Every structure is written in C-alpha cells, then in structure tokens.
Amino acid sequence: MKYPVFKEGATLGVTAPSSGVPTALHDVVKLSCSRMQSRGFNVVCGETVWTQEKAKSSAAQVRANEFNAMMRNDTIDMIIPPWGGELLIEILEYIDFEGGPGKWILGYSDVSGLLLAFTLKTGLATAHGTNLVDLRGEYSDETTAMWQAVLSTKTGESVLQHSSPKYQKEWRHADPSPYIYHLTEPTYWKTVSGTKTSMQGRLLGGCIDIIRHLIGTPFGDVRHFRKHFIHEDPIVWYLENCELSTTDLRRSLVHMKLAGWFEHCSGILFGRSSANRPVEGYTAEEVYQELAQELQLPIVYDIDCGHVPPQMTFINGAYAEIEVEAGKGKVKQFFKP
Incomplete structure (x- = not known):
C-alpha cells in the first residue's frame, strides 16, 4: 500500500x-x-x-x-x-x-x-x-x-477516531448552521450480536449503490488487490446505502458475496441510512442479521459513514482496528504499507 x-x-x-x-x-x-x-x-x-x-x-x-x-x-x-x-x-x-x-x-x-x-x-x-x-x-x-x-x-503511523456524539436527522436549509449540519440526534452504533464487538483488517468500501457496479469489471478485482497489495490481510468492508430499498440492498450484498468480495473478510460496517425502508416488513436489520449468519462475521451498523452526517474519514487500504461497545465506536487506522 x-x-x-x-x-x-x-x-x-x-x-x-x-x-x-x-x-x-x-x-x-x-x-x-x-x-x-x-x-x-x-x-x-x-x-x-x-x-x-x-x-x-x-x-x-x-x-x-x-x-x-x-x-x-x-x-x-x-x-x-x-x-x-x-x-x-x-x-x-x-x-x-x-x-x-x-x-x-x-x-x-x-x-x-x-x-x-x-x-x-x-x-x-x-x-x-x-x-x-x-x-x-x-x-x-x-x-x-x-x-x-x-x-x-x-506511513507507519496511526490515527484514532471516535463515533460522533450526535448526528443529523434531516436537512434544514432554511435554518443555516455555522457547522452546516444540524446535529440533534444521539449517535448509537449497533451490533448484530447486541454485545461488544471488535474486528480488524484492511478497510475497503463506499456507497454500495455505486461500488456494486464495479463487480466483474477491471476496476473491481478484489482478489488481485488482496494478493498484490495487502499480503492477504483480512478485509473490513464499510458500506453505506444512499437510495436502495432493503430488497435491493439484499440483492447487492448477495451479489458481492457470489463475486467473492467477502472472501477473507473479518467484519462489515454499515452506515446510517434514510433509505432503509422495509419491503413487506423486511427490514435492514434483518438484512444485516441474515448476512452475519451466512458469513459468520461480526456486523456493526448505524455508524458515522455516508449520507446521514457527520461521517468519519475511512482510508481505503489502511489497516483498522474497530471496537464497538454500548453504542460507542472507536476506529484506529494504521497506515501500514
């Protein structure tokens, strides 16, 4: 790296x-x-x-x-x-x-x-x-x-970020803020297990609506990346949903799984989303639970990432240690070659 x-x-x-x-x-x-x-x-x-x-x-x-x-x-x-x-x-x-x-x-x-x-x-x-x-x-x-x-x-150093105290529920453009965002709602990082959760590995991710379209193209070769750039270190995926229904989110995650993107994966992080509307009672939380069971991996959701601000800065390729307990999260990124 x-x-x-x-x-x-x-x-x-x-x-x-x-x-x-x-x-x-x-x-x-x-x-x-x-x-x-x-x-x-x-x-x-x-x-x-x-x-x-x-x-x-x-x-x-x-x-x-x-x-x-x-x-x-x-x-x-x-x-x-x-x-x-x-x-x-x-x-x-x-x-x-x-x-x-x-x-x-x-x-x-x-x-x-x-x-x-x-x-x-x-x-x-x-x-x-x-x-x-x-x-x-x-x-x-x-x-x-x-x-x-x-x-x-x-390179060789690390940086620590903590989960935000509060997040923005909705935009209020008619009431401008000196901070741009109106951070009113208490942030609470959640785990599928309901208990303290940790994971570590190389960070990869982005907006799932977008990056799913790289699968099968010359621009989405995760196996080549693992072999040639990170010495087969495990991967932690961070994903955020901008506009997908829960069923489209599910399809996209299955697509990623079938394409091998979750091979050598040690955990998955999902950002907060205003798009997670249930389809016939099928919720995003159930999508996360099914994926955790299928992959036998820890999953954290409602993190500070994506279209519901604020968001952390995640470095694609950095080695990260993530800890989540009682709604609070810590992400330590190591700029490991």
Missing part, C-alpha cells in the same frame, strides 16, 4: 468527475473555496465544477481529462470534488491510473466508485469522507474536522 503525503498549505484541486454545480449554486462552491483559503489552503477549480447538464458535469472524456491533468500536475497536492452525483462510472475507462505522483482523493457518494477503483487497481490509499461543499461552514463538527488529521497521518 502507498499512502499520499498531506502537507500544510496544500493546493486543493477541485474537479467534478461526476456532477458539477448548476449556476444557481455557484455561490455555494465559491464560499467553500473561500473557507478553505481562509484555513491556509490554495484552491484550484477546474472548468467541470461550473457546469451541469443531463445528470453530469460534462462528457465522460472531458471529466476524465481534467481529473487526469490534476493528478499529473505537481502543483496540485490533493483532489476533492464539490460533491457526488450519478454517472461517475462513465469515466473509469478513461482514467490514467498510473499517471503522475500519488495524491489524496477525498469524497464520497458517487465518488466512492473512483476511490475504490483507484485503490484496487494501484494500491494507492484513497479517502472516503467529506466533500468540498460540506466544508463551507464557519466551523466543522469534531467528526467531520478529523479529515485533515487523518490525511496528515504518515
């Missing part, structure tokens, strides 16, 4: 490999950029950030070219998209996975398809966490703010 270096005063490259930002919301991006500049970062925005039509910022080749150029540009230290979207998968065939020095790519949602593909194909660690527009607040909550400490961790 290779871990990018993050430095003070870094130059952030903002590009839109999935959705760009419509004109009506350009001020949101400009505010996000100014906040980052006030915190000592330089910001370079690509042209794709400012356009959005037919569910994408621009044509696939245009998006890929801009991303590739930023990856090769020695003056750009890190890449962070404004947000996710719908059609990032279109650009994967045009990405130069070996081009330029390794640098951090940070994001989530649709961007998690790019993050996971990069790590699986190259052994370069990628960061699943906040996107740019959620850093536009006057302040960041303690969970979100950890992105910088996590990315500043050096």
Whole structure:
C-alpha cells in the first residue's frame, strides 16, 4: 500500500468527475473555496465544477481529462470534488491510473466508485469522507474536522477516531448552521450480536449503490488487490446505502458475496441510512442479521459513514482496528504499507 503525503498549505484541486454545480449554486462552491483559503489552503477549480447538464458535469472524456491533468500536475497536492452525483462510472475507462505522483482523493457518494477503483487497481490509499461543499461552514463538527488529521497521518503511523456524539436527522436549509449540519440526534452504533464487538483488517468500501457496479469489471478485482497489495490481510468492508430499498440492498450484498468480495473478510460496517425502508416488513436489520449468519462475521451498523452526517474519514487500504461497545465506536487506522 502507498499512502499520499498531506502537507500544510496544500493546493486543493477541485474537479467534478461526476456532477458539477448548476449556476444557481455557484455561490455555494465559491464560499467553500473561500473557507478553505481562509484555513491556509490554495484552491484550484477546474472548468467541470461550473457546469451541469443531463445528470453530469460534462462528457465522460472531458471529466476524465481534467481529473487526469490534476493528478499529473505537481502543483496540485490533493483532489476533492464539490460533491457526488450519478454517472461517475462513465469515466473509469478513461482514467490514467498510473499517471503522475500519488495524491489524496477525498469524497464520497458517487465518488466512492473512483476511490475504490483507484485503490484496487494501484494500491494507492484513497479517502472516503467529506466533500468540498460540506466544508463551507464557519466551523466543522469534531467528526467531520478529523479529515485533515487523518490525511496528515504518515506511513507507519496511526490515527484514532471516535463515533460522533450526535448526528443529523434531516436537512434544514432554511435554518443555516455555522457547522452546516444540524446535529440533534444521539449517535448509537449497533451490533448484530447486541454485545461488544471488535474486528480488524484492511478497510475497503463506499456507497454500495455505486461500488456494486464495479463487480466483474477491471476496476473491481478484489482478489488481485488482496494478493498484490495487502499480503492477504483480512478485509473490513464499510458500506453505506444512499437510495436502495432493503430488497435491493439484499440483492447487492448477495451479489458481492457470489463475486467473492467477502472472501477473507473479518467484519462489515454499515452506515446510517434514510433509505432503509422495509419491503413487506423486511427490514435492514434483518438484512444485516441474515448476512452475519451466512458469513459468520461480526456486523456493526448505524455508524458515522455516508449520507446521514457527520461521517468519519475511512482510508481505503489502511489497516483498522474497530471496537464497538454500548453504542460507542472507536476506529484506529494504521497506515501500514
């Protein structure tokens, strides 16, 4: 595994490999950029950030070219998209996975398809966490703010994150918060076993709606990754559901199992989700219970990951030790080569 270096005063490259930002919301991006500049970062925005039509910022080749150029540009230290979207998968065939020095790519949602593909194909660690527009607040909550400490961790070192005190139940755009989020509900990490649970292994994951589409493609070869980059260390999957019904979630997990993605797996983490609506009484909790029984693995759910903020920063490829007890969770990530 290779871990990018993050430095003070870094130059952030903002590009839109999935959705760009419509004109009506350009001020949101400009505010996000100014906040980052006030915190000592330089910001370079690509042209794709400012356009959005037919569910994408621009044509696939245009998006890929801009991303590739930023990856090769020695003056750009890190890449962070404004947000996710719908059609990032279109650009994967045009990405130069070996081009330029390794640098951090940070994001989530649709961007998690790019993050996971990069790590699986190259052994370069990628960061699943906040996107740019959620850093536009006057302040960041303690969970979100950890992105910088996590990315500043050096190879051979470790970093510890704790579960959030509270999470956001719903967006209140008419009542803006200096923290962006309205964190009102007590966070409680749950275990299928109902008891203290621990697991350890190399982290892989993202938005299950998105990463499931990598199965069977050149961008989703988990076996090759295990053999060539992590010396057959066990894997801990972290997954979050954006829009899937419980039955579609179940289908996706079975698909992952049949594709061998859960081989050498030591545990699974599921993020909070507002999409977990029962189908004929079939609940997400029952999906987790069935999977735990089939795989004989510990499963933790309602963690700080995904579309119900705040979320931790998970590093694809890092070795993690996870402990959950009485609703509280700890994630210690080791930047192990």
